[in-house]
Amino acid sequence: MRHPLPRNIVCPLIALAIVFSFCESAIAAEKLELSVVTDRPDAIYNTGEEATFLISVTKDGKPLAGENGMTVTYRVDDFISSGPDYPNGKLTVGSEPSVVKVTCSKPGFLRCMVTLDENRQLTKTAGAAFSPLEIEPSLPVPADFDEFWAKQKRKLAEVPAKAKLTPVQQPDKKIECFDLQVDCLGGAPVSGYLGKPKDAKPKSLPAILWVHGAGVRSSSLSNAIKGANLGMLSLDINAHGLPNGKSAEFYKEQYSGPLKGYPHFGREDRETTYFVGMFLRLIRALDYLTSQPEWDGKTLIVIGHSQGGGQALAAGGLDQRVTFIATGVPAICDHSGRAAGRINGWPKLVTTLPDGSPAGAELKAARYVDAVNFASRTKADAIMSVGFIDVTCPPSSCYAAYNQLKGKKQIINKPLMGHAAPGDIHKAFIDAVKKHLKEQAGK
Template sequence: MTIRRTLVAWTAVVLAALVARAAPDVAPGSEQAGWRIAVRCDRENGLYAAGDPIVFTVQVARDDKPPEQPVTVDYTILLNGKQEIERKTLTLESGAATVRTQRSEPGCLILAAACRPADSVTIKAEVGAAVESEKLAPSLPMPDDFDAFWAAQKQRLAETPMDVQWTRVEVPDVPWAAEVECFEVRADVPKPWAAVTGYFARPKDAKARSCPAWISFHGAGARSATLATVAGRAKHYGMLGMEINAHGLPNGRPEQFYKDQLEGDLKGYAFRGNDLRDTCYFLGMYLRLARAVEFLCAQDAWDGRTVIASGSSQGGAQALVAAGLDSRVTIVSAGVPALCDLAGPAAGRASGWPLGPRDLSDAQMQAMRYFDVCHFAARTRATAVVRIGLVDRTCWAAGTLAMANQLKGPKHIITSPLSGHAWSPPTAYAQAQALFNELLARCRQPQQPPTP
């Protein structure tokens, strides 16, 4: 198995580099009133071996120059999202200072720096590092009956007729609309869970067994599936495109409709029923994604060879779960995936979203193990592109790295010391997209039709 750890560069190696950075490269909160703070580590990918010195550099500038007077910077170092292991104040005499540390055991560090150089001015920045990341493992092992539980759920799914409902929809405002066929689709899953709802598109007059399939999933919250996205996959990639609603909601409604759902029936959905595996909200979500893959693979035009699953955060989790539940998923793209290492407190770590650093009851910890993406990752041989932020305080790096270590197929793990959950340097996105584009290009190469 080939493991490729792609390096994400942080180019501000000296104070002068702050001048050259374009606005999109600047982390939120790091600039104010002409002041700017930057932090970095001395490894481009933020990965260290046990005992390696870890050198963090903190830099402050005013109008792109070192401050005329010394400034103080308060910093903390957080271990695995749960334990503060250092809190100190630095005095920057010429706009820069270093912090040195090291670790002998696997884990993830976040250095958070804050500077108040003038009245009403506060600038902040963070940088992360991972030690022996390849040795990070799930906080609790896979439940002994994990496979049996999910085999039973898939059997329930098989016993429930799909009963697909197709509604043709038109793609607005594109000159090539006549070249694709688009539908809103609905497919049943076992009760009491909401049905699959989403948009599906295919090239017009697609021949049998001619099209790879690509399904994408939503992050946390509620929104409509995007018709233009799936139509574009049919037109520009010659694929069967699908995007499903995470909650089985109707698609194409006004934005306010989805906001109302989050304040109503979906309020707190991520914690609903999570003290029992049979009532956990994510059971319904996972059954929907499994049915959606089944729907795609039932299409005459599917090439019988390739299914791509993609998403970020909760969507990245769903993409990985889809691969773990159905071996026909061959490629996964997951950005900052959620729902990883949900038993984090058992190892003194923060859990992945939605649980975070909070303590869990024993019932919650045991039930959520059946929905932990770490364990689905261990059940797939799909090629995976995974982007991990080392300062992600929503989907903590220790858990996502533990998940990545469970993947059995070829994997491309992109670690970025400056990436959080909602913001990453453009280089991190570019690295992930370049790798994914390579995989897409391979899918589009002419191939002999598979033998029936």
């Protein structure tokens, strides 16, 4: 049997527990924060202009007091190497921000990476752009680029576009959805979810194609529904022509098995590189959407992030009916970046040799699946997002594509963003899509 403690013991214990709790809270509140930003909120400078990185450390949300400075290690680079032209070393940060000044002699991006020596877990990075609108393609478009893709389209046209629609149950009674499979060149079909408003009249609906980032997954029913609720023919396709709605284990097995390392499959030859098949599925998906009796005949949108952003650019370059591109931190851009002395984009399709030069055969093939070259071929309006500290799809590769776009365009610059697609960018993209729909309706 348990006996309660006497009151004269319980009270002191409670008081002691309160004291310990207070002390623990006080210790937990002593929090160090590291910050690095540029002296301009937009972090954009002209080539040759001086940019300033400001490094701060706070304790419990307040600047360090008096002489209680802390040491940080910093390094500036151009996404390849720091080199002799860019500063690096150690600084003592006190009550005022410490300053690192840099400049860049050509259009591009620099980043400043900072680590708090006292707590190596604390690292921060900021980026600065120098005349980004002057970044040019690292190599010109191959002379036979259009001829190559015209040939691929002819080969695709020889495969009958046999489509299979299977109704898919979902709770929204105002729309109807289907699992769509369309035969395509190369064995893998177009595989997606199609959504549309019920009882839509002929030639009444704009169309949108949603395309996926890197990895292996099912098509997204929620995207198909989202577009349909905006009054569109809405098709979301997975990147690999895989069946939809399978278990997570199924897609995991594909990713670790037959599709492991897929971005580099066949990269030594333009005929065999994996992205040719992926882009042919884009063409067939757009052909399917535009063949539907409900399509309005004038509005065709493609939207995606990362690998999906690169696909969106490719779709616009391959099909002149595309009227709007929403491309977030686009991949598949500037494969030949190393040839111009800058970092190349995902998926690093071209091997960098020990001397820093790009591998010849891979470089030659990669130019035919470079989203920068497709961007130069589209007249579609566009919105793009870019992260100034993105190491997956470096900002220079994104701007190389953006600067080739010919239509009305806008870019969302994020100086402190890496490879990401946060909620505010998703909202901005949908808002831009809605604006485009209004503009098209008025034509």
